[in-house]
Amino acid sequence: MHGARLRLRFALCFGLVLLAACSGREPDTRREVRLALAGEPPTLDPGLATDNVSHSVLINLFEGLTEFDADLRPIPAAAESWEVLDGGRVYLFHLKPGLRWSDGRPLSAVDFEYAWKRLLDPITASEYAYFLFDVENAAEYNRGEIKSPSAVGVRALSDLDLEVRLVRPTAYFPSLTTFVVTFPVRRDVIEDHGKLWTEPENMITNGPYVLETWDHEYRVVLGLNPNYAGRRPFVERVTFYMVEVEATALSLYETNDLEMVKLPPEAISAYRDSEEFVRYPFLRGTYYGFNVKKAPFNDVRVRRAFALAIDKSKLPEILQGGELPANSWVPKGMLAYNPGVGLAFDPARARALLAAAGYPEGRGFPEVTAVFNTTPENLLVAQYLQSQWKKNLGIEIGLDNMEWKFYLSRLSTDPPPIFRLGWGADFPDPDNFMSLFAGWSGVNQTGWSNAGYDEIIRRAAQETATVTRIELYDRAQRILCEEEVPIIPLYTSTVNMLVKRYLRGFVPNAMDIRYMKGLYYRHTRAGLPPLFRWAGLPNPGEAVR
C-alpha cells in the first residue's frame, strides 16, 4: 500500500518536472522582482532627475562614490576610500580599481569630473545643480559668472583619483556623494545620442543593473550588468510598473503580480497584523508655518500659543499611517534628533500667552485662515488643528485649500497667515532640514530670519566633531521650535509596505532608498505550490547565498 503510494507520488513528480520542462517556464525560479512606481520617471538622466520616482530607478542603474548603509551612514561604493585634507576643505576620493561600465570600458575619475561639471553647466539647466554649490566656483560657473569649467573645484588627478575642493569645510560631503546627481555619466554616450542617451539601446551604466526596456508610461525593466564588479545580485530582473493608484498596486500585489507595494493609508489597518507588513520611519517632516511678517502672527506669543495648543498625540490615529508626532524639527533617524526640544502640548500655558498678547480666551482675535494644498490627509490634519485651536484657545480659524501648483504660487507671492508644508530629506544630515529656515534659504516662506540662527547653522555645517555639531543643532532647534516659533513641527512620516515573504534581504532605510542588489528569494514550505508540497519535492526556488 505504502509502496504503491510512493510510486504514485514519484510518477506524479516526474510528470510535474516534465511538464515544467515542456512549458519552458521554470517553476518559481524566476529571479525577478516586480514593483510599482508612482508614475513614469520624468527622466533617467542622473543630472536632470529631481523626483523620487526617477531616483528609485537610477539608484539601481548607477553607483556613486558612496552609498548608504541601513543606518544612512555613507559607505564606500565606487570609491574605495577618501581622504579629508586641508582642514575639511579638500576631499580626495580613491576609486576602486577594476570597475567597469556596462559596455566594458573602465570607469575613470574623469567620468565623475565630467558628470559634475555637466551638472553645473548652465546649458544643462539642471534643477539640482545647487547640490554641488559647496564645491569651489561651482555656483559662479552655474550662474555664468565664470565661463571656464576648469575653474570648478573638481579634478581627476589620475584614472583612480578624484580631487574635490570645497568653498568651506563641509561635514556632510560624503553624504552628498550618495545622491543621484553626483553619479558618473559617460561623455561619449551623451554626446553621441543627445537627449536620447537614456533610451535602453543607448544607455551605458555603472551600477548593478542595466536598462533593458523602457516602455514609456508602462514599465521599466532592469537586467543584470554583466560588467558589474561588485557582488553579483541574486535578482536578475527588476520590473517597475508605473501604477499611479496605490489601491491598484495593492490589487496587483494581492494577485501576485507584484512582490513589493506601498500601502495606501486606508488599507493599513487591514494589513497591520500581516507577516508581510513592514513599517519604517521616513525622513519627511510636515509643519505648519506662520507668516511672521503680518499681524497677528508677528507676535511671538501668539505663535507660541498656537504651537502649545495642539495635542499631537492624536495625529497617528487620524492619519492611520503610524506617523510620529514631533515637537522638534530634525526628524527621528537623523543626527541631532532630540525629542526633548520643542513646545509640548500645554493648553494652560497657551491660554496665558494668548492673554498676554491681548487676546484673553481668544477675544478680539482677528479672522485668520489656514491654507493647505488639497489632499485627504491634509484636510484631516487641518480640521483637527482647527478643532484644537477652538477648544484650547477659543479661536475659530477658517480653512482654505488649493490645488498644489496654485498653492505654491500663492506661497511665494502672498504667504497666508498659516500654511502647511513638508520637507523630505535630500541627504540624511540635519543641515538639509535646518538650513531650510536660514536667512539665505529660498524655501523659507515664513518671512522669518534670525542672524543668531543663521550663524549656528553655518558653524554646524563646517564643524567636523559630531558632539559639537549635535550641540549646535540643539541650540538652533531651540531657537526655531521654542523661542521664535516661525513653524509648528507636526509629524514625521512613515513608509508602510507589504513585501512578499519569499522576498528577503530588503533592508529599509529612512531615506526610502531601495537598493535591489541585496534582495533574494527564499521560499518557505508554505509558499510552495500545493502539488510540490504534497509530493514532498525540494524547493526549486530555494536561494543559496
Next chain:
Amino acid sequence: MKAILVRLLLAIPVLWGVVTITFLMLRVTPGGPFDREKVLPPEIKRNVEAQYHLDKPLWAQYGLYVKGLLEGDLGPSYKYVGRDVSRIIADTFPISATLGFLAFAFSLSVGIATGIVSGLRAGKWEDHLISGLASVGFSVPSFVLAAFLVYILSHWLHLLPPALIGSWKHFIMPTLVLAAGPTAYIARLTRANVIDTAVKDYIRSARARGVAEWRVLLQYVIRNAVTPVVSYSGLVLAFLITGSFIVEHIFAVPGMGRFFVTAVTNRDYPLIMGVTCVLAVVIILGNLVVDITLALLDPRLRERT
C-alpha cells in the same frame, strides 16, 4: 466631396481658436511648471526657464509655439525631460485608441441590440431588465464600477488581471468600464426610437402591404431608430479613443487620457496643448464621419448637401 473639403478647411480656424484659447488660459492659471516644494534658487530657475523659452515675452512664446505647430513640432514636455510631446502622444494614443474602439464597438453593438429588444418588448420583463441595467450603467460612476469589477473578477473569481496590459485579458475590464455609460445611453436612445418608430404610419402600411415582419423590423424600424444613435456616437467616439483619465488611472493603462489631468496638475504646457489639439482634431473628424454616415443612411440629407 466638395462638402467634405469645405468642412476640412473650416476646421483650420477652429483649431487655431482652440490653440490660442488654451495657450492663454494656461498662462493665466496661477502656478508655473517649475514651482516646486523645494523652491529652485533664482539662478537655476532662470537657466531652466531659458531652456524652454519661458523667459521670453508671452507673444514671442505664442509665436514660437504656433511656428512649431505649423512645422508639425508640438515642443518638448516640461515634465518628461528630453521627450517631445509628439513622441509621448505617438506612444500613448494608440493604446487609448485601441481601448476606445473596443469600448465603442461594445457600446454600439450591445447598446443597439438591447435597445431594440427593449423597445420591441416594451413593458415586458425583458424591457424592465434592460432598462434597469441601463439605469445602473448610466448612473454608477466609473471608478465605483471599476472597483466592483476588480473585486469580483480578479480577487474573488481570479478570472482577470486587476490592472496593466500585456494580454487580451487585460483589456476586458477597462473596456467594460469605459463602455458602461455610452452603452446604457445608446440602449435607452434606441429603445425610445424603436417605440416611437413602431407606431408610425409607414410601418403600418408596410405591414398592410404584406411585407415580411423581419423586413419591416430591419428595413424600416431599426434603420430609422438608429439614426439618432449615429449622431450621438461621433462625440462619444472622439472622447473614447482619446482616452479616459479614470479608467487609465485605475487600470494602470499607459494611454493618453491621463494627461488631460496630470499634464494640467504639472503645468506641462506643451503636453496640455498637444493632447488638447489631438482631442480637437478627433472631434472634428468624428463629427465629419457622423455626417457622412447620416447622409448615407438618409437620402434626404444627401440631397440637401
